[in-house]
Amino acid sequence: MSAEKTIRAVANTKKQRGSQAERQAIPVFLSAEETQPARDFHASCPVYAPTPLVPLPQLARELGVGHLLVKDESLRFGLNAFKVLGASYAMARYLYAKLGHTPEGMSFAALGEEEARRQIGEVTFVTATDGNHGRAVAWAARELGQRAVVYLPKGSTAERVEAIRSLGAQAHVINGNYDEAVRLSEKVARERGWQVVQDTAWEGYTTIPGWIMQGYATMAAEAREQLAALLPDKKPTHLFLQAGVGSMAAAVLGHFVAEAGGEELVSVIVEPHAANCMVLSAEAADGEPQVAHGELATIMAGLACGEPNPVAWEILRDHADFFVSCPDFIAANGVRMLAAPKAGDPQVISGESGAVGVGLLAALMNKPEYRGLAKQLGLNEESVVLCFSTEGDTDQDSYRRIVWEGACSADDK
Template identity: 55%
Template sequence: MSTFTLKMEIADNRHFNGTLSPLFSVEEAEKARNFHKQVEGYQPTPLQPLDNLAKSIGVGKVLVKDESQRFDLCAFKMLGGAYAIARLLCQEYNIDINDFSFDKLKTDIKEPMTFATATDGNHGRGVAWAANQLGQGAVVYMPKGAAQERVDNIRKLGAECIVTDMNYDDTVRLAIKTADENGWKVVQDTAWEGYTEIPTWIMQGYTTLVAEAVDQMAEMNIEKPTHVLLQAGVGALAGGALGYLTNKYGANGIKSIILEPEQADCIYRSGISEQGEMVNVDGDLDTIMVGLACGEPNPIGWPVLRDCATQFVSCQDKVAALGMRVLGNPLGNDPRVVSGESGAVGAGFLVAVDSHPNRDAFYQQMGLDKDSVILVINTEGDTDPVHYREVVWEGKHAI
């Protein structure tokens, strides 16, 4: 393969202390997973072994958890939104989450409810889907520049979808304000003072996908991954997934690399801060990785990442575009994975590092070698099909 340089800042986590979070224990993950198993159409998404890619880049295994096949929603986000709404309704109607039933709750709900959220697309679609399943209302706010396909997918589920002229974080604030004025329930995947319970449930819902992956690795006779690559927006998925994996294997039992776009790298900047404090990023947050275009860390997820992540990475959009092409055009008989912009950054990062002039130094820094077993999360499929074709067919954001 060619040697080329893409912009990637890789920083070791100097704040690592290995403190585990009880919020994302194996027991809490099992509770969420048992709920998801009750949802009609549930089945674990594939864990795809890319053995030819692994051989090409000189590692033992590359395993891609393919969330593009999560129900018919093409992304992992419903795992969090649906679980949070279920927990919220169980709290409202004094029901044990272990006894939750969509059909039963439909008949028990006397007063119609409306759930509100802000989203780049996938989280809002998950909230709209859960509300639709329960015959309830949903109002979804999206930041400026939202792809029409993502808007249409939300509206098809019966939700009201409003595209603002603001960035993601300001759109969150608008959703909160409007929900408060109208008496709606906010289901948001980030936290703030006085609002922590629902985002915690959302993050616990996300642990289902890594719990599935652990079982799938066992079926492949793989004891555990040595590395996990986790993309971060506010850090909800990254925090929940890493929280579970470190509870499962120990904080020193797995190396974790947290990936962000350079235009919205609040987690990376927090990671290199003097005291490990949360650092916000403002402006347009203009990145093709729209699911990661968030400028303010989730205060529930950030302590997990600060205490247990191995490295933080800020990278340019071309890394994600490379990943879309790598996964969509596999080597040899490796399975094809359709991955959107936010889903592909992990695979793109691996190939970009392998092709970099400083490859050996990067591999040493991250502890990558011929025995490494790398878990990559493809968080979404082609949720914006037009842009997917522009990247994969037309070479947009080419090297």
């Protein structure tokens, strides 16, 4: 685990310097129009409901920002994380393509019809995961009548493994990190004729991760609509987006850029110090993605990824404003703040990977040493800050240690 206790921030000079022509085109595949089939598919799932966008006015006042709103993904499909939006859409689209259908009008029910199942036959989906994506793949495979095999990195908790097995999938913990699990799943798929459904891309493997990102855009689209309904005369000024491989952050930012231009929006991409591939990539400033090596040991299990998704990286490189990495206690503080809200604010059950944005915002606004950085980010009493609590208490033991016992505090040695 990284011992570094301060926040590390890199301003994305390329974006600031770059002329419109130099910058990558708007990521059209994440626009409302292009992602409509994903929204329609999600809406056709019997368990679908938009997750709440939770205003926290008392915390906003305490921190000195105008508004703070948190998208609560703990309620997504009963799976406690946003990830199923990507896996379910990508897997359904893969099966739809097997039927020779285009995605327009795609529905969950159509894939369950007897004739469709007969034509599709048996498919085994395989993936690597820190937990949440594997659970989502297992759920979608079960719902779509197919099989799933899931590889998890060394150190994955029994609770995360069991959550996948309880949905009928095979789950194996390997003796390697997340990036090694990704490579293993790809190798096994090649040998056995299985289908990889991975939430990151590599050379020659971009279609399914692209569909996964389009699935994540449902969360962004819901948030935009909910914000417009809650604060009709305001626009978001700041997006705090946490990154593992960067697919989620790029999907959300890409959707906002495609729909609203993104020029007046400050986006902050947040990572753990121990898996800071985005910060390393931004610091290198040569436009290429960089790899964070080692065990990637952090309490933010969902963000413990050392290799950026190259497609996501290009979107973040060209459109994000700041890349920030944090010590683990910043995330733990976010978990605690959302678990025990100020009087008048609702509680949000937010896991370590979900709460880091709020934890970072609090550190920036509360700690004198970060006053300059908060100013550079343009955070003030006019700001409308949007955070995404991408998971609930997906590791309940860890959640309780943090909330009940105060584990992972700034004073820990």
